[in-house]
Amino acid sequence: MSTRDDLTTAMAELLWERGYAATSPREVMARAGVGQGSMYHHFSGKHELAVEALSAVIGEMTGESSLLEGGASPLERMKRYLSVPRAGTLGCRVGRMTQDPQVVVDAELIAIVANAFDTMLGRWEQTIAAAIAAGELPASIVPADLARTLAAVIQGGYVLARAKGEQGPMDAAIRGAVSLLDAAHAAGTDD
Amino acid sequence: MSTRDDLTTAMAELLWERGYAATSPREVMARAGVGQGSMYHHFSGKHELAVEALSAVIGEMTGESSLLEGGASPLERMKRYLSVPRAGTLGCRVGRMTQDPQVVVDAELIAIVANAFDTMLGRWEQTIAAAIAAGELPASIVPADLARTLAAVIQGGYVLARAKGEQGPMDAAIRGAVSLLDAAHAAGTDD
DNA sequence: GTCTATAATCCGATAGAC
DNA sequence: GTCTATCGGATTATAGAC
Numbered sequence A, B: 001m002s003t004r005d006d007l008t009t010a011m012a013e014l015l016w017e018r019g020y021a022a023t024s025p026r027e028v029m030a031r032a033g034v035g036q037g038s039m040y041h042h043f044s045g046k047h048e049l050a051v052e053a054l055s056a057v058i059g060e061m062t063g064e065s066s067l068l069e070g071g072a073s074p075l076e077r078m079k080r081y082l083s084v085p086r087a088g089t090l091g092c093r094v095g096r097m098t099q100d101p102q103v104v105v106d107a108e109l110i111a112i113v114a115n116a117f118d119t120m121l122g123r124w125e126q127t128i129a130a131a132i133a134a135g136e137l138p139a140s141i142v143p144a145d146l147a148r149t150l151a152a153v154i155q156g157g158y159v160l161a162r163a164k165g166e167q168g169p170m171d172a173a174i175r176g177a178v179s180l181l182d183a184a185h186a187a188g189t190d191d
Numbered sequence C: 001g002t003c004t005a006t007a008a009t010c011c012g013a014t015a016g017a018c
Numbered sequence D: 001g002t003c004t005a006t007c008g009g010a011t012t013a014t015a016g017a018c
Helices: A003-018 A025-032 A036-042 A046-062 A064-069 A074-082 A095-099 A101-105 A107-133 A143-164 A168-186 B003-018 B025-032 B036-042 B046-062 B064-069 B074-082 B095-099 B101-105 B107-133 B143-164 B168-186
Strands: none
Touching (some): A003 A036, A025 A036, A025 A046, A046 A107, A107 A143, A107 B143, A143 A168, A143 B095, A143 B143, A168 B143, A168 B168, B003 B036, B064 B074, B074 B168, B095 B143, B107 B143
């Protein structure tokens, strides 16, 4: 692994653990095991290093929401993606960025985050529309709205889990969403 | 307004705008319009000032979730509280704290946040249980689970709104949750 | 390409005059 | 009770030897 990769890996870890504002170049270099000057050889500074690290993280994670696209019925795919194990107390590596004041102000960083959410929400919308078309959810549901509701359940689950320092609230939030989807399914649908 | 109140007010504002870790005593004093030493006369340091400011904020906000307890039917109360106007791009003054690494590590601060969520979740649970008892929601719903789901929709709505820098995702997430509750209501319930 | 040394600034906190 | 001055250490970044 190159020195450059060591630096992006260390930055990605620290972005998750501490966020952007609270992570210093010094810490990144210490974790990567390189000297002070190396980072400024490969990157123009903290900002550019974070852009590259965050892009790499999102590249990995975007693959996960493709679980919404696999073989089962649309509603089954929705429940399958909701139920992916998520370590609530660690927080979401992408969603956490939105609470960092320095990230929200940084046009390039926040654009990367917004883009990742757009990709995921697009997959949600398509799957929800398919569920409605298949009669698994009532026609009163607006796919663009429910997509944001379910993405919010996941993001909010992280918030509740971190507030308590426990996994429980995350799992409960997911169970509640699934039970609501099941109840809506049982309502005047035609399957 | 006393110097002490000026300091807690300034700290409360900065906790909202920037979070705990990113707020320096220097900024608090500047916003409050007092000199360096004044803060250390009234408070032992940044931590104690934040404890007092956060407690005050939560005191104000906890009143809001009592909207779940008013006169209408349980399901109407749930929808009423979900639909309270919330400025998504500003973030939640309480939920935001859970993403601050210095807050999560501070036992006293995180306990204040956890307590605020517990109070709100308790009100959600009671109202949901009442809705089930009234036949407005199916008996398959677990109040403790759905309480966390709906609290998560609100918290996650803030995350999505901040990611886009727009109010839209917050409102959409709420609309989706309300439509899901309506669909669940229409399902095999007995009213 | 990597390192050490150092810049200027800010951090949270303290000391002590008034 | 409020102020200014200052501490020791951290910050992001640059300079320049190797």
